[in-house]
Amino acid sequence: MTATAEATVLITHEVGLHARPSVKFTKLAKRFPAEVEVALDQGGPWFDAKSIVKVMAAKAPQGTLLHLRASGERAAEAVDALVGLVQRDFDEGKGHARSA
Amino acid sequence: MPAPLSFAGTPASVGYAEGPLFSLDRSAGAYVAKGSEKGERAALEAALAGASARLESLIGEAADDAAEMLEFQLAMLQDEALTGPAFAAIEEGAQADDAWGACLEDEIAGYETAEDGYFRARAADLKDIRDQVLHHLTPHGAAALPAGAIAFGDDMAPTRFLEIDWSQGGGIALSAGSAASHVAMLARARGVPMVVGLGVGLETNGDPVLLDGENGRLVLDPSDQEREAFRARSAAFAERRASAEGYLGRPAATACGTAVRVMVNIADPSEVDRIDASHCDGVGLMRTEFLFGGARGLPEEETQYEAYRRVLSWAGDRPVTIRTVDAGGDKPVSGLTQAESNPFLGLRGVRLSLARPDVFRVQIRALLRAGAHGSLKVMLPMVSVPEEVARARALFAEEAARLEAEGVAHAVPPLGIMVEVPSVAVMPESFLDAAFFSIGSNDLTQYVMAAARDNASVAALSAASQPAVLRLIAELARFAAARGMPLSLCGDAGGDPTIIPLLLKAGLRELSVAPAQLALAKAAIATTAL
Numbered sequence: 001m002t003a004t005a006e007a008t009v010l011i012t013h014e015v016g017l018h019a020r021p022s023v024k025f026t027k028l029a030k031r032f033p034a035e036v037e038v039a040l041d042q043g044g045p046w047f048d049a050k051s052i053v054k055v056m057a058a059k060a061p062q063g064t065l066l067h068l069r070a071s072g073e074r075a076a077e078a079v080d081a082l083v084g085l086v087q088r089d090f091d092e093g094k095g096h097a098r099s100a
Numbered sequence: 101m102p103a104p105l106s107f108a109g110t111p112a113s114v115g116y117a118e119g120p121l122f123s124l125d126r127s128a129g130a131y132v133a134k135g136s137e138k139g140e141r142a143a144l145e146a147a148l149a150g151a152s153a154r155l156e157s158l159i160g161e162a163a164d165d166a167a168e169m170l171e172f173q174l175a176m177l178q179d180e181a182l183t184g185p186a187f188a189a190i191e192e193g194a195q196a197d198d199a200w201g202a203c204l205e206d207e208i209a210g211y212e213t214a215e216d217g218y219f220r221a222r223a224a225d226l227k228d229i230r231d232q233v234l235h236h237l238t239p240h241g242a243a244a245l246p247a248g249a250i251a252f253g254d255d256m257a258p259t260r261f262l263e264i265d266w267s268q269g270g271g272i273a274l275s276a277g278s279a280a281s282h283v284a285m286l287a288r289a290r291g292v293p294m295v296v297g298l299g300v301g302l303e304t305n306g307d308p309v310l311l312d313g314e315n316g317r318l319v320l321d322p323s324d325q326e327r328e329a330f331r332a333r334s335a336a337f338a339e340r341r342a343s344a345e346g347y348l349g350r351p352a353a354t355a356c357g358t359a360v361r362v363m364v365n366i367a368d369p370s371e372v373d374r375i376d377a378s379h380c381d382g383v384g385l386m387r388t389e390f391l392f393g394g395a396r397g398l399p400e401e402e403t404q405y406e407a408y409r410r411v412l413s414w415a416g417d418r419p420v421t422i423r424t425v426d427a428g429g430d431k432p433v434s435g436l437t438q439a440e441s442n443p444f445l446g447l448r449g450v451r452l453s454l455a456r457p458d459v460f461r462v463q464i465r466a467l468l469r470a471g472a473h474g475s476l477k478v479m480l481p482m483v484s485v486p487e488e489v490a491r492a493r494a495l496f497a498e499e500a501a502r503l504e505a506e507g508v509a510h511a512v513p514p515l516g517i518m519v520e521v522p523s524v525a526v527m528p529e530s531f532l533d534a535a536f537f538s539i540g541s542n543d544l545t546q547y548v549m550a551a552a553r554d555n556a557s558v559a560a561l562s563a564a565s566q567p568a569v570l571r572l573i574a575e576l577a578r579f580a581a582a583r584g585m586p587l588s589l590c591g592d593a594g595g596d597p598t599i600i601p602l603l604l605k606a607g608l609r610e611l612s613v614a615p616a617q618l619a620l621a622k623a624a625i626a627t628t629a630l
Contacts, residue, residue: 014398015435018218019172019225026175052172053181057210059219092400 016061032078115293116334117271124253147236204230344623382418384612404466412474449482471511541591564593577607597624
């Protein structure tokens, strides 16, 4: 039995799924055993969410509706976590303070 | 005896270097085919591992901003989606270097044709990644710049600069490049001589060449006389620098005892770690474009706040003047500036900030919050008409009211202006609302003389020592003294020992200079009799 999960989230981050957000996004995706994919269009093409090369190749700017789908162990958890990261603008707003 | 081959460029970092020319654009040695698919595969795996290890060690040493760029590169390099096609090509009989080069070429082309400027700018990262692995594939690897050699190429990646051991001397000569580039700033901070804009492609053959980072010259095949003259200039420079060190710890004053305030110009906040605050009278110009570059996109409020606060805490009671982002002109920022046919006369500096209040307000909030932690002053670049100052002031007031309502600690800093557009220089009386004036001599000179500062063929015209520029500065000094307007100068001229006497005679009493020029500037002031 394979669990599957899907979600759609609006990218509100001002530069979109760009270099630094993509590093965070793929790092988070890799923490889950499930196969996770993203697409700009429900009909595809779908990109491996654990590959920064593929995620960057999606070239998703601000205002893009990002589709996510996952299958396998902890699929729902993976999708929830990634949706949360996108909704929080990749944790780059307040609280992104770094030590000087 | 053949005439010396001499090339003129733009000085980017002062100093003299004599050594063999070393090409940055080619690998140190030719790739040696391994003769088997297994061998090629192992070679690429080893090169990828070597490049990753190097990036990891650079990340450990880098400042926050650089570390984020490097982390992106590392994530790309470790992604099988990037490296897979190269291994597939090896399986089909390709050599590791060809397989890797072709594989990255496709990837780079994909970025170069992207519509979004942010994604287009990543092509440079991909090229950097490609070259790092190629260097690891060749016998002598990336760190093979021989001790004391002069690195030559079109341009130089900051990562390349950081890994080179400059303790044995050496220098940088670039056929393109820019004195305003990240790598030029690194070179100045480390005292590595550098000349940019040489405009030539050169074969490198190991014969020693002469690099004059003070006058912006590269000499190949020098004659004995040329070499002697070069060594005399180099020795004189070293002597000036050594004797200047004695002035560092003392307050600056002219030979006749007139006090002069000498501040420093900085960009990356980490620069202050190498400067003794007691050697200067504060920061006369903190550029903020640095925060807006790189792989990270536009900086958020918190990043800016931390950067500003770090410099204020270093300065203590000394004033710190931070310039709002001066993007545009020769400093494009992806996501902020637009392509223009004549960017120096376009939407740049405060014009751009006012056109993009969404971005400007973030910087204003960070500045207002930082203002609570020291003696902060804020200056607006590229002001042309009084209305721009009024509009910026209104935005500061609005954001201050918002912070007040949110209960966030802040302080409204004095708001001054750069004097770099001739409209301000000829009518300073229209700008009495400004808290202070700071002459941006680089831009003022290029606009008065109609000679671009980045064009080597009109460099003689674009000099602050031109009488028309000096007269404007003298009139500004008279105006400022009569009206009690604080006046300083923060362009390159302020740190140029040959121009400092002229500026002091024109009436200036406050200069802001690059940290590496602090000692020489103080020495030049001390030997000037008014």
